Ligand SMILES: *[C@@H]1O[C@H](CO)[C@@H](O)[C@H](O)[C@H]1NC(C)=O
């Protein structure tokens with residue numbers, strides 16, 4: 077992935093250097109500008125908004141999760157890391173291992189730039205476990221100051237080491253360089269390999285050609301000599317550059333995952349790309365045509381900026397892997413900070429990995445479902461509950477007895493009828509759900525909703541992040557809007573440029589039982605919310621002024637005229653795991 081876009085703080089320097097900004101997008105040479113900051117190590121690490129149970133190193137900048145895998149009883153997570161500072165730069169592959177995806181042991185970095193084929197950076201990539209239980213990493217090496225990208229491999233120095241601490245970058249790297257006609261500065265992020273029925277390995281690489289997002293397909297017999305296929309596995313006009321493409325099979329029925337090379341009659345495929353232009357990720361579901369080696373999205377799949385997303389909030393550069401220990405597919409995503417780079421310099425750290433999620437196909441076949449890995453529940457401690465609490469309009473019902481700043485909350489809301497649902501405005505079809513949340517989400521009042529949880533709240537100070545549902549009706553039925561709104565998340569002086577979005581997504585859920593469920597993971601500066609059993613997920617990064625530590629409060633609220641019942645609410649304080 078590329079450098080972060082929010083460089084407001086650096087703009088004065090930019091204008092001095094002149095014409096480095098084109099169309100509002102920072103161009104290549106932008107790296108020069110903040111080299112001094114890239115190397116400015118954290119003076120001290122501010123704890124106030126640091127997460128308690130999300131993945132973080134002790135300090136400095138992190139971005140994409142890389143090469144996640146399960147090998148001989150350990151989960152491995154590599155990640156893009158700046159060992160020298162809290163802004164993007166000096167990127168290497170840091171490495172941690174875990175037995176449960178929750179408690180993490182830090183190891184020394186796995187891939188540090190050193191050789192001609194990666195001397196300007198070791199960017200994102202993936203792991204594949206080859207036959208004979210032999211893991212191999214493919215990653216993007218940067219070979220010059222112009223960010224020319226090549227694809228390299230690395231192998232463990234000692235396959236018997238349970239931690240796989242030492243990695244070797246053989247001298248026959250790089251394996252792949254950009255062919256003529258492919259922009260060599262937009263040619264990166266090799267996927268996990270999968271094997272076709274012909275016994276050949278395949279990987280995809282992200283790029284762009286004339287605004288068309290490209291997933292270049294490469295094949296290999298021996299994992300060394302890679303040949304570019306004539307056609308990409310997939311490409312979509314207008315999407316712009318594809319980063320971190322992912323491609324994997326899912327079962328048509330059931331929650332179990334599949335090995336990347338699995339195949340057969342009851343298998344569908346997921347294609348995912350991170351869109352450099354929007355800084356969001358999109359996926360679709362379809363089939364893999366063996367005849368022409370192409371991915372074919374199912375009819376009706378939307379592949380533009382209005383497509384399906386793993387997460388309608390802050391979630392990028394995700395990577396999935398098959399956990400053969402528990403027969404599930406897991407997806408990891410990175411959440412950047414929503415504050416400014418100056419704030420990050422002060423904090424001494426930037427970026428978290430969200431809780432790993434199990435993913436599987438919704439029985440309706442039209443989308444994925446996601447749920448935090450079950451191991452997370454081992455962190456649950458003090459428990460509190462609400463049963464059958466009615467919420468009239470304007471009621472805030474406090475959930476006490478837990479640490480509201482570091483919690484896991486599961487709730488089921490119900491309502492007596494759908495009659496008070498307001499009309500869905502057809503003009504909303506032209507908007508993103510996020511924009512509809514700005515009008516009709518958790519900060520507004522309505523008919524059937526908004527109702528939900530006010531998280532990281534300090535009610536007296538008017539500070540809270542509402543996670544809410546609002547239900548509308550149109551001539552075809554009902555539409556459920558799910559919002560996680562950061563606009564009131566902090567009373568800190570509202571600089572207009574600060575990023576406080578009213579994130580939102582639609583939930584394709586059956587309302588015939590007149591119920592809807594919500595699970596919310598709250599962790600100081602992150603709220604990860606799963607609607608309706610994982611149909612729609614939104615993660616927000618927020619920085620409260622007052623709702624910190626034991627001053628944070630949690631409420632169930634309703635701001636619609638229809639009475640809402642909290643049927644069951646179970647909330648737990650979350651323990652702090654071993655975290656690097
Ligand atoms: C490889 O790892 C195993 C298990 O940790 C260890 O016993 C062995 O000494 C290592 N071999 C080398 C060459 O370091």
Ligand SMILES: *[C@@H]1O[C@H](CO)[C@@H](O)[C@H](O)[C@H]1NC(C)=O
Pocket residue numbers: 259260261262
């Ligand atoms: C290649 O991509 C870079 C951005 O990384 C862009 O500045 C450059 O214009 C592109 N080159 C061509 C030939 O399209």
Ligand SMILES: *[C@@H]1O[C@H](CO)[C@@H](O)[C@H](O)[C@H]1NC(C)=O
Pocket residue numbers: 458477478479649
């Ligand atoms: C959690 O439970 C422990 C033991 O019962 C108690 O000491 C502690 O105060 C509780 N914490 C909260 C936040 O209620």
Ligand SMILES: *[C@@H]1O[C@H](CO)[C@@H](O)[C@H](O)[C@H]1NC(C)=O
Pocket residue numbers: 518519520521526542633635
């Ligand atoms: C309820 O609606 C009122 C009026 O729009 C608004 O001022 C208030 O912030 C809303 N409350 C919540 C919890 O959304």
Ligand SMILES: *[C@H]1O[C@@H](CO)[C@H](O)[C@@H](O)[C@@H]1NC(C)=O
Pocket residue numbers: 080081082354355356391392412413414415575
């Ligand atoms: C995360 O930070 C915010 C605020 O600076 C940006 O608006 C987002 O584009 C950015 N997201 C990613 C994936 O880089």
